[in-house]
Every structure is written in structure tokens, then in C-alpha cells.
Amino acid sequence: MTATRDIVTGAALVALGILMIWIASGFPQIGAMSYGPDLFPRIIASGLILSGLGILLEAARGIAPESEGPRLAALPILILxxxxxxxxVLLPLLGFHVAAALALLVAVRIFGGGWTVAGAVAILGPLALHYIFYSVLRVPLPWGLLTPVAW
Structure with missing residues (x-):
């Protein structure tokens, strides 16, 4: 049963990745930039395809993933x-920086990180992402609650 489930999951991830690449290929190119709005969907889609292929390979080789039981193993994924x-939902209300900080704090805690690590990731993660998007890629992010202190 696990192998069948893994085959279905792997095939679904590969199909979803291919669908994402196909949809992203229709996104319009902006200006003379060498990348456009299709870049990140294609990166994520590639990750889905590689993950799906990995799951399919393990299912074909008969490697079953370690499990804590179906309900406990799925709980962190459902929470994520x-x-x-x-x-x-919160992004337009709180802005990227606050929403990302809260999301990263919860995500790190869900996957077993301590409060110190979660706090550091929650503070440094949004700042690093802001730099990448705003300064490198020139994509503005919504400031939300922090609009009065936007730079």
C-alpha cells in the first residue's frame, strides 16, 4: 500500500510541476530583463518535479519512508x-516583513527548532528576502504595518 501511495504522490508532484512550468511559460516578459515573472514558479516547479522523481525512484526500489504513523507524520505538513x-491571507494586511516573520517563526518551531533559532530565522529571513527581492531583483514587497518606516 505504501508503494502505491508513493507512486501516486510522486506522479502527482511531477504532473503538478509540469503543469506549473506550462502555465508559467505563458507569463509575459517585462522589459529587457533576462528573467521575468516566470522565474520563481519555474524554480518551484523544478523542485516539485525533482521531489516527485525522487519519490518515484524510492518507490521503484522498494524503499519505504520511516513513519510515525499516518496521522502523526501528516500533521506537520498539514500545519505547514x-x-x-x-x-x-495576512500578506496584504500585515505586509511581507511581519507576515514572513510570523510564518518563519511558526515553521521553524513546527519542525523542531528552538526559540532562539526560530527568532533568528524570523528576523533575518525577511530581511534577507527583502534584500534579494528589492535590491537584486527589483521586485517591491508590500510593507503593510511597516509602511511608516519603509526605506
Missing amino acids: LALVAAFA
Whole structure:
């Protein structure tokens, strides 16, 4: 049963990745930049395809993942999906920096990180991402609550 589930999961990830690349290929190019709005969807899609292929390979080789039981093993993933949905809802309200800090804090704690590490990631992560998007890629991020102190 686990091998069948892994084959279905792996195939679904590969199919989702291919679909994402196909959809992203229709995004318009902006200006004379060598990259456009399709860059990150293609990177994420490539990760999905590679993950799906890895799962398919392990299923074909008969390697079963270690499990704590179906319910306990799925709980962090379900919480992470809810966290992504909450981030999408809170982003326009709180702004990128606050929403990302909260999301990273919760994500690190869910996966076993201590409060010190979670706090450091929650503070440094949004700052690093802001630098990458704003300074390197020239993509503005919503400031939300921090609009009065935006630089």
C-alpha cells in the first residue's frame, strides 16, 4: 500500500510541476530583463518535479519512508499548508516583513527548532528576502504595518 501511495504522490508532484512550468511559460516578459515573472514558479516547479522523481525512484526500489504513523507524520505538513494559506491571507494586511516573520517563526518551531533559532530565522529571513527581492531583483514587497518606516 505504501508503494502505491508513493507512486501516486510522486506522479502527482511531477504532473503538478509540469503543469506549473506550462502555465508559467505563458507569463509575459517585462522589459529587457533576462528573467521575468516566470522565474520563481519555474524554480518551484523544478523542485516539485525533482521531489516527485525522487519519490518515484524510492518507490521503484522498494524503499519505504520511516513513519510515525499516518496521522502523526501528516500533521506537520498539514500545519505547514495552513501556514502558507494564512501567510497568503495576512500578506496584504500585515505586509511581507511581519507576515514572513510570523510564518518563519511558526515553521521553524513546527519542525523542531528552538526559540532562539526560530527568532533568528524570523528576523533575518525577511530581511534577507527583502534584500534579494528589492535590491537584486527589483521586485517591491508590500510593507503593510511597516509602511511608516519603509526605506
